[in-house]
Amino acid sequence: MRSNSHIVCGKRPTDYSKEKEQKCHPGGGPGTLKVVGLGPGHSDHMTPAVKQALARAEVIVGYKRYIGLIDPCLLVGKEVLSTGMRGEMERCRDALAMALDGKETVLVSSGDPGIYAMAGLVFEMMESKNLFDRLDVEIIPGLPALSAAAALLGAPLMHDFAVVSLSDLLTPWEHIRKRILMALESDFVLVIYNPRSKKRVWQIKEVLGLITQYRGKTTPIGIVRNAARPGQKVWIVQAGDVDEGTLDMLTIVIVGNSCTRLIGKRMVTPRGYMEKYGEK
C-alpha cells in the first residue's frame, strides 16, 4: 500500500538499527517531529501554525487521502511519504526515522491529531524505541471534525457531549456499547466517529436501536459527511429515519440530547440562557 511521493521520490527512511550510534541531528541537539492536524480539509480552516510547519518541512508523512488535502504548492520540493488505510504503524515509523535522520519532518492527520489520530501512537512508539532523549515531539492541534460538523449543523454541542468511535478494530464492542448506553442514559449529546465502514455495518444499526429506545424516534440526528471539504453533505433527520447508507468512515453523526431541537432548520441544543434570562 505504501507509495513514495509523486512530488519528490525520497530515499527510504533510515533503519533504526543503523541509527543507534549516530547523532540524531546535525546540530547535536535532538530533532523535533511535528505532528499536525490539517483540520477538516479546506485551507480556510487550516491554522497558520500548521501551514508554517508544512512550509518548513523537508519531509511530510501521512495517509494518502490526507496528503491530498494539502495545497500542492506546500508539497513542492519535499519528500512526501504516503501510505494507505491502516498504515498507521508504518507512517509513524517512517516519520520517526526521518526526524531521527535530522530532517524537518511533519506527520499529518486530518482534523485534530490528538483526537482518534496519530499523536498517541507517536509517543508510544518513541517509548518502545527509547527515543525520548534523541527526539522532541510537538503536537500542533487542528480543527477537529466534530467542530466542523457542529458548525454546519447549527449548534448541537452547546451542552455536555460524549465522543465515541464505533470502530471495534482496537476496542471490544462491549466497551463501546457500554459507553453509548451510559451517554444516552445521562443525556449527553453524543458525537459518533467512524459510524460505519464497508465491512462493519451492524454496529450502527444496534446504536440507532439504542437511540430510539432511550431517546425516541424523533430525536434529532445530524449527519455530516466530508465536512468542509469537497463532497460535503449535511443532513438533519429523526432517529427513526436515518439512512444507514449515508454513513461511512468520512461521516460524523451527532445525536441530540433531550433538549436538542430544530430551530430555523438548524440543530440546536439550548444551554438554558433563554429559559433563565429571555424576555417572557
Next chain:
Amino acid sequence: MRSNSHIVCGKRPTDYSKEKEQKCHPGGGPGTLKVVGLGPGHSDHMTPAVKQALARAEVIVGYKRYIGLIDPCLLVGKEVLSTGMRGEMERCRDALAMALDGKETVLVSSGDPGIYAMAGLVFEMMESKNLFDRLDVEIIPGLPALSAAAALLGAPLMHDFAVVSLSDLLTPWEHIRKRILMALESDFVLVIYNPRSKKRVWQIKEVLGLITQYRGKTTPIGIVRNAARPGQKVWIVQAGDVDEGTLDMLTIVIVGNSCTRLIGKRMVTPRGYMEKYGEK
C-alpha cells in the same frame, strides 16, 4: 458592565421594534451574522476563515477578554461592542441588531463558538424574535480549548471522551454529577470545562472525590490554564495531588481513563495500536 469600544465608539444598536418595517439589508436580501471562534488566543491558531471574517467586519461584538485576544490591527476603524462576564444575552442582542441594521457583523467567542459558547443562543434569540426570514447566520468554527489543551499535555484524547462543564448556573448540579459519574463508570476520558470559579468552589472537590473513588488516587490529571495564550500553564499530576487553587474558569482539566499514563512526561491515552501491531 457594558462598554463601547475604545477603537470607534459606535451608536447604539437599532431597536428591533423600529426595525420591523425596514429592509434589513441595503441590497434587499437578508444580512448575515457571522459567529466565529477565535481559537485559544494566539493568532497562530486562528483559522484564515475567522481572520477573513474579522477583516471584513464593520462591527465586532464580544466579551471584553476575548476582544483582547484579537490582533488590534484587525479592530482599527471598526465598531467594537464589548461587554463583561455574563453579558451573553446583551452581546447576542447587540450582534443581531447590528446585523439587521445591514452591517457586516461578527460575534466572537474564544475557542469554538459551538462548544459552550454563543452559537446556540444566537439561534434561540433569532427564533424568539422571529428573525429567520430577515437574517442568515454562519457559524465559523474555531480551535476548541479541549484541542489546544490536549496538544500541550500530549495525547490524552486518543480514545472516547466525555466533555462536561461544572458551571451549575444553567444546569442543576445533580445532572452534572450524574454525567460525571456515568463517564467515570464507563471509562471515558473526561474533559472538564469551567472547573471552578471564585464563588463556585465545592463542585470540583466533589468531582475529585468521585475520580479518586472510581479511578484511584494515581489517575493522571492534565491541567491547562490559558492554553496557547499569555499566561499559559500546564500541569500533569495525580488525582490525589490536584491543587484546586490552580483551577478557574480559564482552565481545562482532562482526567485520564484506565489506560491513560505518562509517556516521556506526556499524558497519553493509548488507543491500542502498539498492543495489537507493535513489535514484541
